[in-house]
Amino acid sequence: SKREGFATVPDTTWRDVGALSAIREELEMAICEPIKNPERFRKVGITAATGVLLWGPPGCGKTLLAKAVAAESKANFISVKGPELLNKYVGESERALRQVFMRARSSVPCVIFFDEIDALIPKRSTELHEASARVVNTLLTELDGLSMREGIYLIAATNRPEMIDEAMLRPGRLETLLYVELPKPEERVDILKALIRQRGIISPELAEIGRRDVCKDFSGADLESLLRKAGQHALKRRSDVVEELDFVEAARTIRPSVGDIKKYEK
Numbered sequence: 001s002k003r004e005g006f007a008t009v010p011d012t013t014w015r016d017v018g019a020l021s022a023i024r025e026e027l028e029m030a031i032c033e034p035i036k037n038p039e040r041f042r043k044v045g046i047t048a049a050t051g052v053l054l055w056g057p058p059g060c061g062k063t064l065l066a067k068a069v070a071a072e073s074k075a076n077f078i079s080v081k082g083p084e085l086l087n088k089y090v091g092e093s094e095r096a097l098r099q100v101f102m103r104a105r106s107s108v109p110c111v112i113f114f115d116e117i118d119a120l121i122p123k124r125s126t127e128l129h130e131a132s133a134r135v136v137n138t139l140l141t142e143l144d145g146l147s148m149r150e151g152i153y154l155i156a157a158t159n160r161p162e163m164i165d166e167a168m169l170r171p172g173r174l175e176t177l178l179y180v181e182l183p184k185p186e187e188r189v190d191i192l193k194a195l196i197r198q199r200g201i202i203s204p205e206l207a208e209i210g211r212r213d214v215c216k217d218f219s220g221a222d223l224e225s226l227l228r229k230a231g232q233h234a235l236k237r238r239s240d241v242v243e244e245l246d247f248v249e250a251a252r253t254i255r256p257s258v259g260d261i262k263k264y265e266k
């Protein structure tokens with residue numbers, strides 16, 4: 001079942017993730033390795049599971065990374081969107097939140113992915129009604145109770161880390177902050193290669209288009225859209241083979257979805 005808030009094992013692999021190799025290494029150390037080898041960590045005195053906050057512009061692979069981490073650790077995956085949890089009656093959000101952790105406990109090892117977590121745990125300084133404060137406290141209580149032995153790991157994602165309650169970022173909570181940035185020209189090629197490989201029908205050399213200026217500032221999500229539009233362009237000229245000109249023409253019609261990158265920079 002792909003229902004929100006329920007455990008599944010995703011089928012995303014590291015091969016599906018283009019570029020982002022430094023982040024992958026960090027995630028392997030923070031989550032995959034402890035799941036596979038808790039004893040190694042215990043021996044050097046590490047017993048607490050650390051939470052990871054992925055932040056940066058939209059469409060650059062945060063969700064993809066979280067799924068790959070779970071799949072590559074053979075762990076269950078529970079995905080929750082901050083705004084959806086909040087959209088409940090008074091008292092319901094805390095209950096829903098506790099239920100997420102209860103579900104995780106009954107399907108360990110488990111990676112919980114909180115997307116758009118800024119909605120769930122806004123800064124206390126921003127005008128915060130009581131209900132919201134209770135959600136923050138519920139989450140803190142759940143997090144502080146996690147140990148590595150339990151096999152529950154938290155990955156959160158946000159476009160706006162400055163909006164998050166600082167109490168969440170303390171040691172033992174969302175301790176590891178990883179910036180998932182807009183890909184550079186080389187990295188766009190790598191992402192296109194991964195996307196093309198998944199589809200298995202387009203010539204891999206065409207990924208080189210990613211290096212060019214027509215793809216300037218494209219996110220991973222934009223590159224996925226590029227592939228779709230290139231396919232459509234090929235069909236329009238009554239061909240069933242996607243060629244370079246289809247990519248070039250398609251790229252011209254796409255506006256980078258991350259408009260003002262300064263909004264998301266470190």
Ligand code: ATP
Pocket residue numbers: 016017018019020057058059060061062063064065115157158159191194195219220221222224
């Ligand atoms: P948001 O902040 O909007 O939730 P996100 O950072 O979680 O965005 P994803 O949902 O992971 O972004 O990416 C959207 C789509 O873009 C993915 O399904 C994938 O097809 C493609 N994509 C993004 N980044 C990459 C990448 N590094 N490698 C391969 N595909 C990618």
